Each structure stands twice: as C-alpha cells, then as structure tokens.
Amino acid sequence: MNGRLSNWASNIAPSPTLVVDGKSKKLKAEGKDVCGFGAGEPDFDTPSFIKEACAKAIRDGKTKYIPASGLPALRQALADFYVERGVPNVKAPNIIVSPGGKFSCYLAIKAVVSPGDEVIIPSPYWVSYPEMVKLCGGVPVFVAADDSADFKVSASQIKAAMTEKTKLIILNSPSNPTGAVYTGDELSEIVKLAVEKRIFVMADEIYSFLTYDGKKAVCAASVCEQARDWVIVTSGFSKTYAMTGWRLGTMCAPDDIAAAAASIQSQTTSNATSFAQFGALAVFENRDLASVAVSEMLASFDRRRLMLLNGLNSIKGISCRRAEGAFYLFPNISSFGLSSTDFCSKILDEELVAIVPGIAFGADGNVRFSYAVSDSVIEKGLERMARFCAKL
Numbered sequence: 001m002n003g004r005l006s007n008w009a010s011n012i013a014p015s016p017t018l019v020v021d022g023k024s025k026k027l028k029a030e031g032k033d034v035c036g037f038g039a040g041e042p043d044f045d046t047p048s049f050i051k052e053a054c055a056k057a058i059r060d061g062k063t064k065y066i067p068a069s070g071l072p073a074l075r076q077a078l079a080d081f082y083v084e085r086g087v088p089n090v091k092a093p094n095i096i097v098s099p100g101g102k103f104s105c106y107l108a109i110k111a112v113v114s115p116g117d118e119v120i121i122p123s124p125y126w127v128s129y130p131e132m133v134k135l136c137g138g139v140p141v142f143v144a145a146d147d148s149a150d151f152k153v154s155a156s157q158i159k160a161a162m163t164e165k166t167k168l169i170i171l172n173s174p175s176n177p178t179g180a181v182y183t184g185d186e187l188s189e190i191v192k193l194a195v196e197k198r199i200f201v202m203a204d205e206i207y208s209f210l211t212y213d214g215k216k217a218v219c220a221a222s223v224c225e226q227a228r229d230w231v232i233v234t235s236g237f238s239k240t241y242a243m244t245g246w247r248l249g250t251m252c253a254p255d256d257i258a259a260a261a262a263s264i265q266s267q268t269t270s271n272a273t274s275f276a277q278f279g280a281l282a283v284f285e286n287r288d289l290a291s292v293a294v295s296e297m298l299a300s301f302d303r304r305r306l307m308l309l310n311g312l313n314s315i316k317g318i319s320c321r322r323a324e325g326a327f328y329l330f331p332n333i334s335s336f337g338l339s340s341t342d343f344c345s346k347i348l349d350e351e352l353v354a355i356v357p358g359i360a361f362g363a364d365g366n367v368r369f370s371y372a373v374s375d376s377v378i379e380k381g382l383e384r385m386a387r388f389c390a391k392l
C-alpha cells in the first residue's frame with residue numbers, strides 16, 4: 001500500500017519561523033515576559049485610511065466573487081506603479097493579485113518549474129523558497145554568500161551554478177533574513193546573465209520600500225530592455241503597509257507567465273479577498289496618505305535597526321553587519337561554538353528571548369532578529385542577550 005501522504009506532503013517541512021513564533025506566543029499566553037524577535041511582522045496597525053476603504057467596501061456589499069486575478073482597478077494601478085518603477089510596457093494583464101506575497105512566489109515557481117528543473121537560490125534564503133521549489137518537483141541549488149560578501153551573490157557565482165537544467169533564479173532584495181540590498185549594477189549583471197541564458201528570475205521585492213541609509217531598492221525587471229520577458233516580480237502589501245493578516249500579494253510577470261499564473265490561481269484559490277483589495281486600492285488613490293504612513297513606519301524601523309545593531313555589536317562574541325533593508329538583522333554567533341538551533345532554544349528557555357536559528361535560512365553561524373518590535377522590547381532583549389552571551 002502507498003503511504004497515506006503524497007511524496008510532496010511527506011517531504012515538506014513546516015515553516016521554522018512560524019514554529020518559533022508559535023512557541024514564543026505560547027509562552028506569552030502562559031504569562032511569561034517573552035521578548036519576541038521571531039516574527040517578520042510590523043508591530044504597527046494598518047493605516048486607518050486603508051482599513052476605512054475596506055470597511056466601506058464591506059458596507060457597500062463588495063463581498064462577492066471578483067475576477068480571479070484581481071480587482072481590475074487594482075491591477076491597473078499596480079501596472080502603472082511598475083511602469084513608474086521603470087519596467088517597460090506593463091499592462092493590467094501582467095499583474096496578478098494573489099492571497100499573499102507567499103502565494104505569489106508559489107504561483108511564480110509553479111508557472112515555470114517542472115519536475116527535475118533546477119532552481120538557483122542564493123543562501124541565506126527566505127525559508128519558504130526551497131520548500132516551494134520541492135513542492136513543484138524542482139531541485140534547489142544553493143549559492144552561498146556569507147557576511148564578508150555582504151550576504152550577496154555575484155553573477156559569476158550564479159554562472160558557475162548554472163547547468164542545462166537551470167530554469168529559474170530566485171532573488172530577494174532587500175533580503176529576509178540578511179537585510180542585504182543589491183545595487184542596480186549588481187542586479188543588472190545577474191539579470192543580463194539570466195536573459196542571455198534564457199533562464200527566468202523570480203525577484204521577490206516584498207521589502208522594496210523598506211530601505212535605509214539613503215539606499216534605494218531597484219526593481220529587477222527594470223534593469224534592461226529584455227528583463228521584462230524574463231523577470232517575474234513578486235511582492236505584496238503585508239510588510240510595507242502593516243497588512244500581514246489581509247493576505248494580499250502581487251505579481252508582475254511577462255505575458256505568458258502571467259496568463260499561466262492566472263489560470264493556476266483561478267483553479268486553486270480564485271480571487272484574493274474582494275474587500276481587502278478595495279483597502280489596497282486606497283494606497284494608490286491616496287498616495288500622500290500612503291507615503292506619510294510608510295515614512296513614519298520607516299523612521300521607527302530605522303531607529304530600532306540602529307539601536308539593535310549597536311547593541312548587538314557591543315556584545316562580546318557577536319558581530320553583525322549593517323543591514324540596509326527589510327527589518328531584520330542577522331548577526332554571526334559562531335564564536336560561541338553552539339549550533340544556531342541550540343543557541344536559540346537555550347536563550348528562549350533561559351532568558352525568554354525569541355529569535356530564529358540561522359539554519360532555517362541555510363546559515364548555521366547566524367541567528368535572525370526581527371526589529372519590527374517596540375524600542376522597549378529591543379532594550380530588554382539586548383540586556384538579556386548580553387547576560388546570556390556572557391555565560392556561554
């Protein structure tokens with residue numbers, strides 16, 4: 001008899017970031033004073049003009065099916081947005097609105113990867129990429145970038161990993177977990193190589209608005225004329241607008257890929273929640289309000305980034321690079337001689353500090369802190385971290 005589970009289901013691991021978050025939430029529910037740096041989730045509320053637009057949509061009865069690929073006005077607004085970002089000739093049919101940035105990534109991979117295809121994933125990587133590739137029967141091929149390379153891979157490293165089975169390269173800038181931001185030139189070299197070899201790029205740009213130190217994130221589909229035909233940009237509203245629970249992702253894809261993704265979505269989830277999309281549309285209809293809301297959140301993230309960065313670097317045995325994007329720091333803890341899993345479970349048990357082991361992202365010498373938490377949690381967490389490290 002075959003096993004009860006499919007091969008896909010038997011091989012998939014649960015998301016380790018959600019596991020840590022679950023454990024820390026459980027401890028909190030038991031009344032423990034946990035400093036939770038685990039979740040990749042802004043601690044701000046969704047801006048009120050977005051919530052109001054969604055509430056109005058519900059009141060107005062916008063609670064029925066809409067086209068599976070998204071609200072036409074939202075798709076058009078997103079197409080205009082990508083044209084403004086420098087991607088040539090994007091039209092509404094190139095855009096899919098999905099139930100979350102995570103699902104946009106899955107749609108992109110599902111649309112291009114067949115069983116046996118290889119997918120190049122720079123490491124450290126976001127936890128879900130390898131599992132999604134495996135769910136599509138693909139083979140993840142990791143290319144390592146360490147602290148000394150600012151956690152970025154070069155075009156020549158990617159070239160060395162290419163084989164005739166390579167179908168897709170996954171890029172994530174700004175990066176979760178490292179916060180690294182590729183420059184336009186760095187992206188351009190990689191994308192041009194992909195175009196030349198007729199390999200797709202999935203550029204996960206969900207953190208593209210969250211950059212610091214004057215750095216700007218360039219859209220990978222804008223770096224050269226042909227990029228539009230080979231780059232699939234995935235993104236979403238969760239991180240920029242503190243809308244994690246709304247489940248709204250986006251995809252900007254070449255014509256054939258967008259059409260395939262639209263069919264996959266229409267046969268699996270149908271439309272992402274209709275009234276949530278009216279909330280998202282408010283972002284484009286109230287640009288001034290949106291830009292004020294994002295700048296305010298960004299200023300807080302930046303202050304917390306520097307607080308955590310300086311605090312971590314002042315602890316003996318820890319070194320942390322200055323990340324320029326997203327809301328994560330990825331310090332190196334290898335000097336303590338513990339695996340990242342042991343380090344994280346010990347500090348959670350002994351000091352009630354929740355952080356994510358780097359092994360989940362393919363880097364066992366590091367741990368991930370999300371600084372989308374209050375200043376007081378950062379202060380307290382740093383004190384506990386210093387006490388913990390001094391004992392090791």
Ligand SMILES: Cc1ncc(COP(=O)(O)O)c(C=O)c1O
Pocket residue numbers: 040099100101102103105126172175176204206235236237238239244247248249
């Ligand atoms: C790199 C990256 N991509 C995609 C997502 C998915 O975001 P969501 O599904 O909440 O829109 C996340 C969330 O943690 C992420 O870190």
